[in-house]
Each structure stands twice: as C-alpha cells, then as structure tokens.
Amino acid sequence: xxVQFNWYGGEYMVKQKATLAAxxxxxxxxxxxxxxxxxxxxxxxxxxxxxxxxxxxxxxGGQGLQGRIAHEVSGGGxxxxxxxxxxSIASAIIGHEVDQRDLVARVGTNVLYGKFLELxxxxxxxxxxxxxxxxxxxxxxxxxxxxxxx
Numbered sequence: 001x002x003v004q005f006n007w008y009g010g011e012y013m014v015k016q017k018a019t020l021a022a023x024x025x026x027x028x029x030x031x032x033x034x035x036x037x038x039x040x041x042x043x044x045x046x047x048x049x050x051x052x053x054x055x056x057x058x059x060x061g062g063q064g065l066q067g068r069i070a071h072e073v074s075g076g077g078x079x080x081x082x083x084x085x086x087x088s089i090a091s092a093i094i095g096h097e098v099d100q101r102d103l104v105a106r107v108g109t110n111v112l113y114g115k116f117l118e119l120x121x122x123x124x125x126x127x128x129x130x131x132x133x134x135x136x137x138x139x140x141x142x143x144x145x146x147x148x149x150x
Contacts (some may be wrong), residue, residue, distance in 0.1 A: 019147065020105060021073060027073035028103040028105040034133040035107065039066040052125030056117045057131065065117070065129075068109045075104045 038055040050057045055110030058066055106112070108130060134141075 007146055017103070020145070022104045023145050023147055025071075025073045025105060027141045028107050029135060030140060030144060031107045031137050032069050032071045034137050035069050035129055036066050038129050038133055039069070052120075052127065054127060056127040056130040060147050064129065065109060065111055065114055068111045069103065069107070071107045073103070073105045075102045137144075 039058055041050075041055070041057045048057065056065060058064055116124065117127045118130055119128075
C-alpha cells in the first residue's frame, strides 16, 4: 500500500507572511491614529505651550506635526503601502539596522523637529508623543498582531 504525502509548507509560509503583514499594517495604522489623537490639543495663539513631558500642542492644526505622522511596512519580501513620507523616529532613536528579510513597521514623522520634541534637547525638555502612544497601545497592538478581533 503506497502512501502519498503532499507538503504545502511553502504555500503555508506565504499565507502566514501575508497575514502577518496585514496585521502589522493594521497595528501601524492604529498606532498612527493614537499619535495623531495625542497631538490634537490646540494652541493656535502659541501662548499656551505644552509642559515638559506632555505631547506638543498644535499651533498649525493638521498642517504641522500632526499632519506629518505616517506609517510604513516593509521587508520580508514585501513593501507595504506608505502613507506620506515616513521616517521613523523610533528607528533613529534606537539607531539599529534592519535586515531586509525582517518584516518591519515604522510609525513616525519626517519632520526634523519631531525628534527634538520626542527626545528633548540640551535647552528644552522632551515633549514625547510617540513613546507614550506606543506604551498606551502595546496590548492592543499585541492583539492586532495575534489576529484577535478588536
């Protein structure tokens, strides 16, 4: 009696990678939304700036930093849809190289002063807006990556 065995490991891995990429994109979009929400506090006159440790207040509404928060998913043989020109402050802070085989999501801004707000300078205390949003969303991001419905 002959036994036939069919191996579909390659197809399975392709489907798993696609599912993970989709979930990673959902997580990046959720984090981007949380960051933008934290930047919605207005300061149109410029007279009531944010306190150290608070997210920066918006002087320009959606035209300033808030309008330049973007996400990107790349690596693992795929390039995800980029919303705006994304430069991850988180990658710049960590300062590590990412292997192109790794599936990576970046959420941040390409605005130069975003790094100064997030980390502070020698003359200005930090007004973080990415790290607090990531901390607030970490469990939700975990659920999204696991494929759990929200």
